[in-house]
Amino acid sequence: MTLELKYLGMIAEAVGKQEEQLTISVKTVEGLCDYLITEHEQLKNHKFKIAVNHKLVESNFLLNNNDEVALLPPFAGG
Amino acid sequence: MTLELKYLGMIAEAVGKQEEQLTISVKTVEGLCDYLITEHEQLKNHKFKIAVNHKLVESNFLLNNNDEVALLPPFAGG
Amino acid sequence: MSEKKIKNVFVEGPITPEKIASSIAHHQVKTNIGAHDIFLGQVRADDIDGKTVQAIDYSAYEEMANNIFHEIREETFAKFDITCMHIYHSKGIVKAGEICLFVFTSSAHRKNAMDACRYLVEEIKAKAPVFGKELFEDESHQWKVNA
Amino acid sequence: MSEKKIKNVFVEGPITPEKIASSIAHHQVKTNIGAHDIFLGQVRADDIDGKTVQAIDYSAYEEMANNIFHEIREETFAKFDITCMHIYHSKGIVKAGEICLFVFTSSAHRKNAMDACRYLVEEIKAKAPVFGKELFEDESHQWKVNA
Numbered sequence: 001m002t003l004e005l006k007y008l009g010m011i012a013e014a015v016g017k018q019e020e021q022l023t024i025s026v027k028t029v030e031g032l033c034d035y036l037i038t039e040h041e042q043l044k045n046h047k048f049k050i051a052v053n054h055k056l057v058e059s060n061f062l063l064n065n066n067d068e069v070a071l072l073p074p075f076a077g078g
Numbered sequence: 079m080t081l082e083l084k085y086l087g088m089i090a091e092a093v094g095k096q097e098e099q100l101t102i103s104v105k106t107v108e109g110l111c112d113y114l115i116t117e118h119e120q121l122k123n124h125k126f127k128i129a130v131n132h133k134l135v136e137s138n139f140l141l142n143n144n145d146e147v148a149l150l151p152p153f154a155g156g
Numbered sequence: 157m158s159e160k161k162i163k164n165v166f167v168e169g170p171i172t173p174e175k176i177a178s179s180i181a182h183h184q185v186k187t188n189i190g191a192h193d194i195f196l197g198q199v200r201a202d203d204i205d206g207k208t209v210q211a212i213d214y215s216a217y218e219e220m221a222n223n224i225f226h227e228i229r230e231e232t233f234a235k236f237d238i239t240c241m242h243i244y245h246s247k248g249i250v251k252a253g254e255i256c257l258f259v260f261t262s263s264a265h266r267k268n269a270m271d272a273c274r275y276l277v278e279e280i281k282a283k284a285p286v287f288g289k290e291l292f293e294d295e296s297h298q299w300k301v302n303a
Numbered sequence: 304m305s306e307k308k309i310k311n312v313f314v315e316g317p318i319t320p321e322k323i324a325s326s327i328a329h330h331q332v333k334t335n336i337g338a339h340d341i342f343l344g345q346v347r348a349d350d351i352d353g354k355t356v357q358a359i360d361y362s363a364y365e366e367m368a369n370n371i372f373h374e375i376r377e378e379t380f381a382k383f384d385i386t387c388m389h390i391y392h393s394k395g396i397v398k399a400g401e402i403c404l405f406v407f408t409s410s411a412h413r414k415n416a417m418d419a420c421r422y423l424v425e426e427i428k429a430k431a432p433v434f435g436k437e438l439f440e441d442e443s444h445q446w447k448v449n450a
Binding site for chain 4: 051070072078
């Protein structure tokens with residue numbers, strides 16, 4: 001399936017981009033994260049949450065084709 | 079002794095003046111209040127606190143010559 | 157109690173949005189501040205027995221009130237780690253919709269600014285000898301009492 | 304969740320005192336309001352390892368953030384009896400001393416306005432996907448994390 005990835009804040013800095021389209025064969029958020037950490041080793045040093053289609057999800061969340069998946073570092077609003 | 083009386087808010091309205099100089103022979107705030115209520119019967123219908131020289135006092139407070147005595151109705155600041 | 161000069165809290169008539177803006181702007185040089193809390197009291201057009209409040213005419217036992225405001229201020233500085241605080245209260249006529257109380261606290265972090273602001277407002281309502289005459293459209297009035 | 308239109312909370316650069324004044328002034332026609340509470344977040348010139356923060360460059364996951372702000376707003380209306388509320392957050396560069404967050408609640412009585420304002424601020428800090436890059440004078444930076 002194809003996913004729209006969004007990297008925010010210090011995660012964007014760590015991976016060197018703000019977004020990418022990724023075609024990959026995974027089922028869950030956890031599977032995606034495992035893949036991303038092998039691709040971008042520096043992500044190991046970062047805490048982040050995952051939002052799918054603008055909602056925070058747990059690692060066992062099942063992904064669908066064309067989902068927008070965002071990697072969100074700690075919030076700093078206000 | 080001589081006292082400077084100040085009437086505030088609805089008390090000023092009830093007694094029809096904002097201040098007066100009163101020469102009277104009383105010892106305590108309670109004595110003064112008893113006198114004022116006989117002079118201005120309408121004060122019976124009002125709740126008020128007494129400040130002497132800008133400090134709230136109890137009814138047994140001993141008055142001195144030239145004290146400034148204020149009758150303060152319920153506060154409505156803000 | 158400190159030896160600080162006792163400030164005059166009272167301003168004639170309503171407190172304007174421009175005064176509030178100017179007070180905020182003055183704090184932009186204080187770069188140790190991270191949080192401001194501002195409380196504004198606004199005169200309500202309350203309906204009372206079929207009549208509507210048009211304005212409140214505020215009066216105060218001013219010298220005592222300024223002493224009380226001073227004490228409240230000192231207590232607030234002692235209780236909360238705040239950078240600065242400002243209090244203004246109207247005297248005279250303030251129309252419905254206009255602002256009669258402006259309390260402004262600033263701190264490095266939000267909790268202190270918010271706690272201090274709330275403390276100040278409650279203390280002012282309870283302790284400041286300020287009186288309000290609610291004026292109706294038919295020129296009658298009633299005296300306001302804080303809840 | 305209501306069908307209300309999702310508002311855009313983000314403004315480019317700092318929030319000015321004039322914007323705050325104008326927002327206050329707009330509420331003077333709402334004569335059922337008796338109390339306003341305003342929280343302002345201001346960028347601190349923190350010293351970190353001998354370097355001083357000059358500004359914060361704010362970014363956000365904007366579409367999600369606006370959804371979250373909308374949810375927080377709806378929850379706040381459900382929890383507290385308030386007349387209105389407004390939230391603005393900066394994006395882009397906000398210099399030390401400038402304002403990056405403006406939360407404004409209004410109610411007939413002070414307690415609701417103050418409780419709602421505090422609730423909003425805590426919810427925003429905890430839930431809004433907003434990110435801040437603290438910029439130092441030597442052009443280095445670090446990423447801010449909410450306490």
